[in-house]
Amino acid sequence: MATKIPDAPKIGMVSLGCPKNLVDSERILTKLRSDGYQMSADYAGADVVLVNTCGFLDSAKEESLEAIGEAMAENGRVIVTGCMGDEADVIRAKFPQVLAITGAHQYEQVVNAVHDASPPIPNAFVDLVPEGGLKLTPRHYSYLKISEGCNHRCSFCIIPSIRGDLVSRRIDAVLREAEKLVAAGTKELLVISQDTSAYGVDTRHDPRMWKGREVRAHMTDMARELGQLRTAEGKAPWVRLHYVYPYPHVDQVIPLMAEGLLTPYLDIPFQHASPSVLKAMKRPANEAKVLSRIAKWRDICPDIAIRSSFVVGFPGETEADFQYLLDWLDEAQLDRVGAFRFEPVEGAAANDLPGAVPEEVKEERYQRIMEKTAAISAAKLQAKVGRVLPVILDEVGEADEDDGSIGATARSQADAPEIDGNVFLRDVGEGRKAGDMFDVLIEDADDHDLYGVPA
Known part of the structure; x- marks a missing residue:
């Protein structure tokens, strides 16, 4: 008689906030999968719903509370984790029925809470976890988290109080994970942390053996080793560095880009x-020196794209300060810029600073910085028209009913997924799929995106 395999309990997941949270969600789901749980695509089919919250800004907390409320209304059996888990009293006051609340990157506690709420069914017949774990991103790109926490004490930020001081992963563990991801089909690695430049500072750049040689837990060593990886087709994957503070040793990674x-x-x-x-x-910064360094970086690697984010309306910011920022941007000519209106975050030192900027002034400055950076971006993208650039394909459209032509959405090396622009393609032909990398001729540009055709 055939063995009846019992139905495994099902877990739903809502993941909010930054890519670092997404990596936490992937790790939690991978562990639950290995414990025999199935994943549910909707509330109705889930035995338990996990909500991985963001608590960086008050608006993010609002979104997290809304997500918890929706999960409670639609399912009722909810476990809360992530950055807002540190404010359990706020969550419990609003949703006393939540099953459990844990803080950021507390994987064991989350998994234990799921076990308590819906015990796993042990089964020796089913091997549940794919090599390399579960992914919430498309197969062709992956986030590679190299550390947790941060040693900075920026006055507007509460991340160190949520995630603690810097804790770096071992360099051999980071490289092994990267190697597995590329072997499993990843064509683009996005290196993330709270402060990528500080990687290994806490472990005194502890060296480990890797591929028969000693490699330090240091951003430059890690970058050089990641550059040796090859996909199944023998190509180098794209390796993108995020959250890089401009410490002096950042200069050493620019030649690797060249x-x-x-x-x-x-x-x-x-x-x-x-x-x-x-x-x-x-903030640790010397803005004049940074401008001359950016100029040097561009001398070494003319194609380097620099993305950044800016806060407008910080307490005490005068019109002269804001004008200084606009003039600096004129000189820096950054490729990609995001801006935020200052928001007081509960527990941040900046809330007590004098000189609060009125909301209407914040808004007006926000519009001005967006206008300025859009104009810089448009000019930089216009300069790419007529060039042939490599792209990575994210999505392929349906064939047009009239002429059969197929369009697609791709990204250039200057575009990180979900935060930067796209390259919209026409006539990509049949047989192309997400993750394909090829050259395209750029035919047109607007403020943020490029338009082209396979070269």
């Missing part, structure tokens, strides 16, 4: 340029 070992892209959270605002923010 050599093609790293994607020519740096995500640097500058936050502002005015010395007085940076001081109030408690």
Whole structure:
């Protein structure tokens, strides 16, 4: 008689916030899968729903509470984890029925809470976890988290109080994970942490043996090793560095970009340029030196794309400070820029600073910085028209009913997924799929995106 395999309990997952949270969600789901749980695509089919929350800004907390409320209404059996887990009293006051609440990257506690709420059914017949774990991103790109926490104490940020001080992963563990991801089909690795440049500072750059040689837990060593990886087709995957503070050793990774070992892209959270605002923010920065370094980076690697984000309306920011930032942006000519209106976050030191900027002034400055950066972006993209650039394909459209032509959405090396622009393609032909990498001729551009055709 055939053995009847019992139905496994099903888990639903809502993951909010940054890519670092997404990596946490993937790790939790991978562990649950290995314990025999199935995944549910909707509330109705789930025995338990996990909500991985974001608690960085008040607006993010609102979104997290809404997501918990929706999960409670639709399912009722909810476990809360993530950054807002540190505010269990706020969550319990609003949703006393939640089954459990755990903090950021507390994988064991989350898994134990799921076991308590819906015990796993042991089954020796089913091997449940794919090699490399479960992924919430498309197969062709993956986030590679190298550390947790942060040693900075920026006055507007509560991340260290949520996630603690910097804790770096072992370099051999990072490289082994990267190797597995590429072997499983990843064509683009996005290196993330709270502070990628500080990787290994806490372990004194502890060296480990890797492929018969000693490699330090240091951003430059890690970048060089990631540049040696090859996909099944023998190509170098794109390797993108995010959340890079401009410490002096960042200069050493630019030649790796010029050599093609790293994607020519740096995500640097500058936050502002005015010395007085940076001081109030408690940011490590020297904005004049940074401009000359950016110029040198572009000399070494002309194709380097630099993305950043800025806060406008920080307490004490004067019109002169804001104008200083606009002038700095004119000189820096950054490729990709995001801006945020300052929001007080409960527990952040910045809330007590004098000189609160009125909301209407914040809004007006936000519109001005977006206008300025859109104009810079449009000019930089216009300069790419007529060039042939490599792209990675994210999505292929349906064939047109009239002429059969197929369009697609791709990204250039200057575009990180979900935060930067796209390259919209026409006439890609049949047989193309997500993750394909090929050259395209750029035919047109607007403020943020490029348009082209396979070369």
